[in-house]
């Protein structure tokens with residue numbers, strides 16, 4: 672045996688290593704496509720228009736619910752339909768190329784298929800009205816500096832269960848499993 676052994680076990684080892692790599696990769700890809708794992712490992716998202724929050728929120732002084740229309744009244748917040756943009760952009764407001772693209776999309780009635788980055792899995796119950804109106808928590812506490820951003824985030828760090836629990840413990844709110852999982 673001796674010199675013979677490595678060559679015999681070599682294909683097996685490669686096979687095992689390959690299978691392990693394959694399993695790890697598919698598991699990893701599944702986790703990533705579901706939005707799990709660290710934010711920097713998730714694939715970057717491209718939105719249909721390079722929307723500029725800073726310009727609309729700070730320069731034009733628009734309230735968040737101009738576009739996120741249900742944030743104070745419903746559980747969900749929602750991303751704006753093209754009709755909301757059309758209220759101002761049916762006619763060009765400026766000279767930027769990105770706005771030109773938007774005006775064309777409005778004229779062609781192309782829907783704006785925004786990709787939702789913050790969405791939680793379906794087993795989680797979360798209500799914006801409850802947190803924003805009842806508890807009066809500022810948007811930035813959970814969404815960071817998005818109001819000051821000039822282009823859409825490529826990826827975000829979503830709230831994890833431990834983030835929800837940390838605040839609930841601090842504010843003496845329910846930490847029963849069934850409060851958030853219904």
Ligand code: HEC
Pocket residue numbers: 718722723724727728733734735736737738739750751785786787788789790810811814817818822823824
């Ligand atoms: C003029 C319309 C408009 C206004 C006003 C606006 N937003 Fe947005 N918001 C958008 C659009 C369009 C997107 C999707 C593209 C992007 O991520 O930039 C978005 C995305 C977001 C997202 C990411 C959601 C996700 O799941 O990816 C958050 C969080 C958000 N906005 C918070 C705010 C807050 C907080 C304010 C007020 C300070 C605000 N927005 C004001 C249009 C608006």
Ligand code: HEC
Pocket residue numbers: 720721722723726727731733737738751755756757758759760764765766767769770773
């Ligand atoms: C209440 C009016 C209003 C609404 C609603 C509105 N915008 Fe604007 N938007 C403006 C104005 C005014 C400008 C400034 C034009 C300039 O200075 O170049 C602008 C600029 C822009 C620009 C180009 C400037 C830049 O810095 O990128 C884009 C792109 C844009 N808006 C996208 C959107 C989208 C997408 C929506 C809907 C989610 C939207 N806007 C909703 C008024 C509005």
Ligand code: HEC
Pocket residue numbers: 735736739742746747748749750786787788789790791792797799802803808809810811812813814830
């Ligand atoms: C206590 C934390 C918290 C606060 C405060 C908060 N949000 Fe959210 N936001 C969330 C969570 C959690 C989600 C994901 C909800 C889901 O999956 O339905 C979310 C999702 C969103 C989305 C994405 C909606 C979509 O369909 O993709 C927008 C836009 C948004 N929030 C805007 C706001 C605005 C505007 C405010 C302030 C007026 C605000 N949020 C305050 C936690 C918060």
Ligand code: HEC
Pocket residue numbers: 795796797798801802805806808812813830831834835836838839842844845850851
């Ligand atoms: C920054 C603090 C904060 C964060 C973060 C937060 N919450 Fe809350 N949450 C509150 C407060 C305060 C209340 C109580 C509001 C009231 O008075 O009704 C509350 C209430 C709730 C309730 C109602 C509880 C009940 O007893 O009926 C649910 C459900 C809930 N939150 C889910 C979530 C989920 C899910 C997340 C994470 C995605 C989250 N919260 C993150 C502060 C927070």
Ligand code: HEC
Pocket residue numbers: 791792795830831832833835836839845846847848849850851852
């Ligand atoms: C304040 C809200 C809140 C409470 C209370 C809460 N959870 Fe969660 N839970 C979440 C959120 C948000 C997620 C999704 C994000 C994540 O996976 O971190 C989640 C995810 C989970 C998951 C899925 C994890 C995964 O990897 O897919 C399990 C299992 C779970 N929770 C069990 C529990 C149990 C058991 C309790 C009670 C001891 C509990 N949760 C209490 C908010 C909550």
